[in-house]
Amino acid sequence: VDHASSNPYSPLDVAGPRPLDMVRGIRTMLRDPLSWLEQVVADHGDLVALPLPRTPVLLVNTPAGAGRVLRENHPNYTKQTVQYGALSLVTGAGLLTSDGPGWRRHRRVVQPAFHHAGLERVAEATVEAAQGLRRRWDAAGPGTALDADAATMETMLEVVGRSLFADDLAADSQRVVAAVDEALRLVLARARSPLAGLVPSRVPTPSRRRLRRAVATLDEVCAQIVRRRREEPARPAAPDCPASPEQTGNDVLSALLGSGLDDREIRDELVTLVIAGHETVASCLVWTLHLLATDQQAQKHLHAELDEVLAGRTPGWSDVRALVRTRAVIDESLRLYPPAWVISRRAVGADEIDGVAVPAGTLVLISPWLLHRRAQEWPDPRHFDPDRFLTPSAGSGRRDGYLPFGAGPRLCIGREFARTEATLVLAALLRDRAVRHPVDAPEPEVDALVTLRPRGGLPLLLDPR
Numbered sequence: 001v002d003h004a005s006s007n008p009y010s011p012l013d014v015a016g017p018r019p020l021d022m023v024r025g026i027r028t029m030l031r032d033p034l035s036w037l038e039q040v041v042a043d044h045g046d047l048v049a050l051p052l053p054r055t056p057v058l059l060v061n062t063p064a065g066a067g068r069v070l071r072e073n074h075p076n077y078t079k080q081t082v083q084y085g086a087l088s089l090v091t092g093a094g095l096l097t098s099d100g101p102g103w104r105r106h107r108r109v110v111q112p113a114f115h116h117a118g119l120e121r122v123a124e125a126t127v128e129a130a131q132g133l134r135r136r137w138d139a140a141g142p143g144t145a146l147d148a149d150a151a152t153m154e155t156m157l158e159v160v161g162r163s164l165f166a167d168d169l170a171a172d173s174q175r176v177v178a179a180v181d182e183a184l185r186l187v188l189a190r191a192r193s194p195l196a197g198l199v200p201s202r203v204p205t206p207s208r209r210r211l212r213r214a215v216a217t218l219d220e221v222c223a224q225i226v227r228r229r230r231e232e233p234a235r236p237a238a239p240d241c242p243a244s245p246e247q248t249g250n251d252v253l254s255a256l257l258g259s260g261l262d263d264r265e266i267r268d269e270l271v272t273l274v275i276a277g278h279e280t281v282a283s284c285l286v287w288t289l290h291l292l293a294t295d296q297q298a299q300k301h302l303h304a305e306l307d308e309v310l311a312g313r314t315p316g317w318s319d320v321r322a323l324v325r326t327r328a329v330i331d332e333s334l335r336l337y338p339p340a341w342v343i344s345r346r347a348v349g350a351d352e353i354d355g356v357a358v359p360a361g362t363l364v365l366i367s368p369w370l371l372h373r374r375a376q377e378w379p380d381p382r383h384f385d386p387d388r389f390l391t392p393s394a395g396s397g398r399r400d401g402y403l404p405f406g407a408g409p410r411l412c413i414g415r416e417f418a419r420t421e422a423t424l425v426l427a428a429l430l431r432d433r434a435v436r437h438p439v440d441a442p443e444p445e446v447d448a449l450v451t452l453r454p455r456g457g458l459p460l461l462l463d464p465r
């Protein structure tokens, strides 16, 4: 940076809170990081310097700034951040946390598993799991609310298990998923939110031994699965994937085995996909159900589409394209409640972000939660309005103002999986049911953990309509 900063607390030449404000705000930052972020931007503007010892930190809340970091000058930004460092204790060098040539090679290898044939398989697994979810609501009895948070979480774990591993691995998939869950819980106990790394104080550390044990279990389960699958006789390959001796099924694991990755690399990608693939979609679904329960008019419009397209049938893969409004409901829900609510990067070299000079080493924070609530791109931003995504102009002009799946080369690899899953679960649940809150239910508080979750769960009723 070749000019002196006017901010006495940061090398970055923009306004921001004083160190004392940070200390005073720690409780809010940890308990309710979304309100904390909103307040910081309200007080200091869309480009904010956060005063931390050692590292310049820039909060970027403009589409142009986000585009600069995630797309235009992406090679200058790595994932060497507190957020991804914590995650990599569990995932190792998987797609979500790695950088550079290693990341590029893995992305090329994993990508084919996310193409068309993979999507159909996912759709099938999703509809089956969604039917199970309906049955759970039915089993609770008429007029009884079910915790939609726990229920969607379990449903999406089931989908991940079924779609990553072939059916014959159902039992193993449960073991992997349970081990991942345990390891992630331990890491989270240390850093409750991705912003916790900003807190220069004694964040309670969990027993490293328990984490090591959980990770060792995870390693062992993955190693067994890979060993067993490598020893299996060949099975028919997916129609549009070239077969190799080890690529015998059409699940993601088969694609990984046929890819030339070694066992450690396969383990890291499996764990990454379990982590990235279930809580995010569950979070999207639980907030979508909440929004529809709150806005009966929007739910009526959705029902009209489901009646027309499905005519009482269970939905399937071939319906997804026609469920235009259902998809718009999901897109709008992802705007208001983006499960991945903060994205972090580290600048390798100096750069300029939306007019602000940043030195090498700067930690950059981009919050889809904040970006998606800017009135400039989203008039009446707090209003739930799926129609925003039904007009032909939707998307244009807000390219980097809508980032539920990130942007640029690190765009979510599971985006189409996620959108297909969420669309089908919603359609399967609501084709002949209506969702509502229990009478006098309070507005749910948003708990910003790895993803956005309703604090203390979200009881919802699913009535026949």
Ligand code: HEM
Pocket (backbone or CB within 6 Å): 095, 096, 107, 272, 273, 276, 277, 278, 280, 281, 284, 338, 339, 340, 343, 344, 403, 404, 405, 406, 407, 409, 410, 411, 412, 413, 414, 415, 417, 418
């Ligand atoms: C609604 C659901 C989902 C949301 C909101 C979401 C969000 C995101 C975001 C924002 C990123 C980029 C992070 C960054 O740039 O720092 C990302 C990356 C990623 N996501 Fe998702 N995701 C979802 C579902 C899924 C699913 C279903 C899978 C896999 C089965 C998945 C796998 C991944 C992977 C592997 C990456 C890293 C990609 C790379 O860097 O090459 N995600 N996701």
